[in-house]
Amino acid sequence: MKVTPWEVEGRIDYDKLIKEFGTKKIDDALRQRLERLAGESHVMLRRGFIFSHRDLDLVLDDYEKGEGFFLYTGRGPSGPMHIGHLLPLIFTKWLQDRFGVNLYIEITDDEKFLFKRELSWEDVSRYSVENALDIAAVGFDPNRTFIFRDSEYVGHCYPLLMKIAKKVTFSTAKAVFGFTNEANIGQIFYPAYQVVPTFFEKKRCLIPNAIDQDPYWRIQRDIAEGLGFKKTAAIHSKFIPPLQGTEGKMSSSIADTAIWLSDDEKTVSKKIMKYAFSGGQPTVEEHRRKGGNPDIDVPFQWLKLLFEPDDSKLKSIEDDYRSGRLLTGELKQLLIEKLNRFLTEHRERKEKVDIEKYTKTGRLAQKMWESYY
Numbered sequence: 001m002k003v004t005p006w007e008v009e010g011r012i013d014y015d016k017l018i019k020e021f022g023t024k025k026i027d028d029a030l031r032q033r034l035e036r037l038a039g040e041s042h043v044m045l046r047r048g049f050i051f052s053h054r055d056l057d058l059v060l061d062d063y064e065k066g067e068g069f070f071l072y073t074g075r076g077p078s079g080p081m082h083i084g085h086l087l088p089l090i091f092t093k094w095l096q097d098r099f100g101v102n103l104y105i106e107i108t109d110d111e112k113f114l115f116k117r118e119l120s121w122e123d124v125s126r127y128s129v130e131n132a133l134d135i136a137a138v139g140f141d142p143n144r145t146f147i148f149r150d151s152e153y154v155g156h157c158y159p160l161l162m163k164i165a166k167k168v169t170f171s172t173a174k175a176v177f178g179f180t181n182e183a184n185i186g187q188i189f190y191p192a193y194q195v196v197p198t199f200f201e202k203k204r205c206l207i208p209n210a211i212d213q214d215p216y217w218r219i220q221r222d223i224a225e226g227l228g229f230k231k232t233a234a235i236h237s238k239f240i241p242p243l244q245g246t247e248g249k250m251s252s253s254i255a256d257t258a259i260w261l262s263d264d265e266k267t268v269s270k271k272i273m274k275y276a277f278s279g280g281q282p283t284v285e286e287h288r289r290k291g292g293n294p295d296i297d298v299p300f301q302w303l304k305l306l307f308e309p310d311d312s313k314l315k316s317i318e319d320d321y322r323s324g325r326l327l328t329g330e331l332k333q334l335l336i337e338k339l340n341r342f343l344t345e346h347r348e349r350k351e352k353v354d355i356e357k358y359t360k361t362g363r364l365a366q367k368m369w370e371s372y373y
Ligand code: TYM
Pocket: 005, 072, 073, 074, 075, 076, 077, 084, 085, 086, 087, 088, 106, 108, 111, 194, 207, 208, 209, 210, 211, 212, 213, 237, 238, 239, 240, 241, 249, 250, 251
């Protein structure tokens, strides 16, 4: 197993990751407290897809005391977006809707340019614009959301960026990210920028993300209080598995592991039918006799983590599959229909996005946090 912000490989043992990263499991009591304050449950929480955290309990304490908190998440524009990238954003929207808080979304064009040898500045620029539309299409509150691109916004952040950079030694960066002598100097500097938005407000920051991004928050938590800010909190999701199986994650680097937000109905259907790893038996007769295994079945896992939010429907799909009543092709078809509906609705929202609305909010917020310099 390998999990870094740039690589995720092997069979992922999430309990082990919690230990290695020094985060905490979201136990039933904490989940129920979050759901109670939110006024409802969320499918990703309920089904254990959102599984780990740092200081989520303190965020909820602040909220109950009326001190509030704010949200921060991001996207590295290395290419078009797949459904994996959308998952933390969907959960972020839920948090924003339920708690009525500000949200900052960083588009790290600099990061992807520095870390992906094959990408030109023109490539990351194009993807930044395109990705921002997909992000806005999730439907965040335009009055409380600011989407910004690192290279464009850097002038406003530079004093803060310098204060952060001065506090992080090369030896810390090496220890946290494993940089070697081959790393370019931009890569070594970049983590300072990913920390910047955690200081956009004096309130506690809560970061929804998949667990691969956690190393950045370790750095933030080391230096925050010394700079007069609170340690950031984070809430971590697992990875949506690649189409082909349960190892690694759905990844932009390997096209056929992913369902892209731009995939049309036929492509989705073809990919699921051809690539989605099945827990079914090789023949219909055998499947009817022995049943399938939903625990390793990718279409079932995708339905479970988001696409079939109705618990009783999911349960009957699971029972039918285990008993052999439901065939692999039928299960795949269920996912195809759900996915295509989801993607069509997403693209319809994307068509209507007014991106200006999400950059204007930033100008307002900026006044507030610039006063901290
Ligand atoms: P990026 O673009 O690699 O990923 C964006 C977000 O999607 C999550 N993610 C996944 N979640 C579930 N299943 C998957 N298969 C999957 N693949 C990726 C990532 O964890 C991330 O939350 N450096 C960041 C950009 C960034 C950021 C942030 C992300 C800047 N600030 C704050 C989260 C929070 C990056 O390249 O993300």
